[in-house]
Amino acid sequence: MRVARFHAPGDLRLEDADEPVPRPGEVKIRVRQCSTCGTDVKIFNHGHHHLVPPRVIGHEIAGEIVEVGSDVPGGWSAGDRVQVIAAVPCGTCPDCVRGRMTVCPNQTSMGYHYDGGFAEYLVVPPAVLRVDGLNRIPDGVGFAEASVAEPLACVVNGQELAGVATDDDVVVVGAGPIGCLHVRLARARGARRVFLVELNRSRLDMSAAVVEPDAAVCGSEVDAIDEVRKLTDGRGADVVITAAASGAAQREALRMAARSGRISFFGGLPKDRPRISLDSNLVHYRELTILGANGSSPAHNKRALELIAAGWVPVHDLITHRLRLTEFHDAIELVASGQAIKVTIEP
Numbered sequence: 001m002r003v004a005r006f007h008a009p010g011d012l013r014l015e016d017a018d019e020p021v022p023r024p025g026e027v028k029i030r031v032r033q034c035s036t037c038g039t040d041v042k043i044f045n046h047g048h049h050h051l052v053p054p055r056v057i058g059h060e061i062a063g064e065i066v067e068v069g070s071d072v073p074g075g076w077s078a079g080d081r082v083q084v085i086a087a088v089p090c091g092t093c094p095d096c097v098r099g100r101m102t103v104c105p106n107q108t109s110m111g112y113h114y115d116g117g118f119a120e121y122l123v124v125p126p127a128v129l130r131v132d133g134l135n136r137i138p139d140g141v142g143f144a145e146a147s148v149a150e151p152l153a154c155v156v157n158g159q160e161l162a163g164v165a166t167d168d169d170v171v172v173v174g175a176g177p178i179g180c181l182h183v184r185l186a187r188a189r190g191a192r193r194v195f196l197v198e199l200n201r202s203r204l205d206m207s208a209a210v211v212e213p214d215a216a217v218c219g220s221e222v223d224a225i226d227e228v229r230k231l232t233d234g235r236g237a238d239v240v241i242t243a244a245a246s247g248a249a250q251r252e253a254l255r256m257a258a259r260s261g262r263i264s265f266f267g268g269l270p271k272d273r274p275r276i277s278l279d280s281n282l283v284h285y286r287e288l289t290i291l292g293a294n295g296s297s298p299a300h301n302k303r304a305l306e307l308i309a310a311g312w313v314p315v316h317d318l319i320t321h322r323l324r325l326t327e328f329h330d331a332i333e334l335v336a337s338g339q340a341i342k343v344t345i346e347p
Contacts, residue, residue, distance in 0.1 A: 002347065003056045004118035004328045009047045012057075014328060017119070022069035025126035027076055027134065029084075032143035034117030035060035035319075035344045037151060038176065038245075041336045050112045058345070059086035059110045061117035062137060062146035072129060083146045083305060084117070084124055085133035085153075086110050087295040101131070101297035102157055117147075118328060120347040133298045138309035144322065144344045145308055148181075148315040152307065153300035155181045155266075158293035159189060162239050162264040166190035171228055171237040171256050173197045174244030174267060175207035175216075177342045180318050182241050182266070183211040188312040191239075195231060197224045203338045210317055210341065228256045235259075241266050247276040254282045254290075262289045318342045 003017045022028040036058075042048070043057055051057070061084040068076050076082075089096050089104035096104050110116050114125050124134055137146045155178060164170060170186040172179045175198035186194045196213035198204035199220045208216035217227045228237055236258035242249040245267045253263045269276070282288060296304075307313040321343040323331050334340040 001120035002325055003115075003120070004058070004325060005054050006043060006047070006051065006057050007053050009045055012044050012329070012332070014326065017056075019121050020115075020123045022067050022123050024070045025072060025129065026069040027065055027072055027124040027129065028067040028069075028121060029063040029082060029124060030066050030121055031061060031063040031117050031119060031347045033062045033147040033344050033346055034058040035144070035147040035151070035342060036331050036335050038335060041332055044332050048112060050109065055112070056115035056119050056122070057111040058117035058119070059112075060147045060150040061086075061110060061122070062143040062149075063117075063122075066121070074129065074132075074134065076134070081137040081143070081146070083135045083137055083149050083301065084110060085128060085131075085135075085296070085298050085301050086150050087297075088113075088125075088127050088133060089131055089297065090127075091131040101299075102295050118325060118345060118347070120325075131298050133301070135302055135305055138305055141305065141309050142316070144319055145315050146305065147344055148318065148342060149301055149304040149308060150296070151178060152181050152185070152304035152313060152315065153296035154178070154293070155185050156300045156303050156307070157296045158182070158241065158264050158266045159185055161291050161293055162241065162262045164189045164191060164239050167192045168238040169232050169258070170194045171197060171240045171253075172213070173224075173240065173242045173246075173249045173253065175200070175204045176243065176338070177318060178266070179243040180207050180211045180341055181313065181315070182243050183213050184313045185307070186239075188307065193231075195228060195237070197228070200338060207341060225252055225255045232258065236261060238262065239264065243267050245269055247273060250276050251278055254278055254288060257286070257288055259286045260288070261286070262291060264291050264293055266293045315342075319344055322346065
């Protein structure tokens with residue numbers, strides 16, 4: 001079979017590999033779609049401290065079961081259509097027991113600790129099955145759409161933590177695929193208005209044409225803080241979500257927020273620039289809440305599939321490019337350039 005295997009920064013090879021054989025407690029699937037994301041670009045360029053090469057990468061995985069090893073719970077059988085979680089909590093630590101699986105200190109990940117989805121076949125490890133992390137794809141949901149359930153699951157976690165609710169004005173900073181999913185989920189959760197802010201005009205226009213925010217603000221052409229205040233009659237937004245790896249976006253989010261507003265630092269910052277300075281008096285006097293958001297739990301993945309299946313969060317039109325595994329390097333370039341919203345790979 002063919003795989004995309006990471007060897008070192010800048011060294012990602014399409015290689016031949018033996019088909020995996022499921023051991024006890026494992027399930028073998030034929031990968032039908034594995035979507036790409038900005039993290040794959042980061043891995044390609046810089047590697048990752050959790051990833052020991054050589055490793056088949058790819059963590060937004062949907063496919064079809066072809067073989068079930070012995071001692072596998074759940075009643076799985078060949079032919080079942082499935083989606084695989086990316087972040088794998090241990091399920092037994094104090095945080096997991098308390099329902100905080102997204103911050104499990106023992107978390108492992110598909111495409112990092114286990115071979116991932118940029119391959120024709122993979123085995124789902126026992127750690128995934130132990131936490132109910134293999135999900136049946138609902139009828140009517142295609143493999144490509146199901147692969148987008150993983151990033152949507154992260155968005156579900158972020159908006160649950162931020163408490164996005166009916167009648168909120170929501171600002172999403174960043175018009176990439178995650179920003180688009182945030183716009184759509186905020187609408188599904190009953191937000192009154194959703195505004196999309198982005199520095200890159202062409203990226204903003206492309207994404208806004210698809211998800212149709214109530215207003216699209218190009219931060220390189222106008223003062224985004226002033227625009228948000230104008231749009232909200234000077235009040236500011238109830239929720240500001242920074243769906244971009246930008247310290248400036250995080251700083252400015254505080255000034256976009258209304259009194260008692262919630263700010264979600266959804267996008268992590270580069271490891272070499274993780275610090276920002278902020279006006280803590282804004283937090284104090286305006287009673288702002290700043291929240292982090294880290295990945296998703298198995299339960300979030302199930303909710304994401306349900307949202308897609310019910311049509312509450314459409315994702316099919318966010319998939320702008322569908323490529324084959326042999327075109328993997330083209331996919332990386334598309335994601336890095338910002339010319340695509342979502343790129344999926346069909347091995």
